[in-house]
Amino acid sequence: MATKTKYELTKKDFRQMNRRNLFLNQLGWNYEKMQGSGYLFIVLPQLRKIYGDHTPELKQAMRMQNQFFNTNPYLNTTIQGLDV
DSSP states (O other), rough: OOOOOOOOOOHHHHHHHHHHHHHGGGOBBTTTTHHHHHHHHHHHHHHHHHHHHOHHHHHHHHHSSSBBBBOOOTTTTHHHHHHH
């Protein structure tokens, strides 16, 4: 996947990911994907910055990020920060 824009992760992005993780990560929990839906919700703003809105690359990245994901809630942001 090629990126549409040059992207640099900022402190604001990390804070946004942390807030979304603290308050909304477990809302999408289910037995099929565990925390996968919450994971996608947390990284979605960064994916939009990387690939642009409504692009095929964004849709493909969203499908890839919405897979099975399960970890201790305390390690979520570390894993997501490394992934982004």
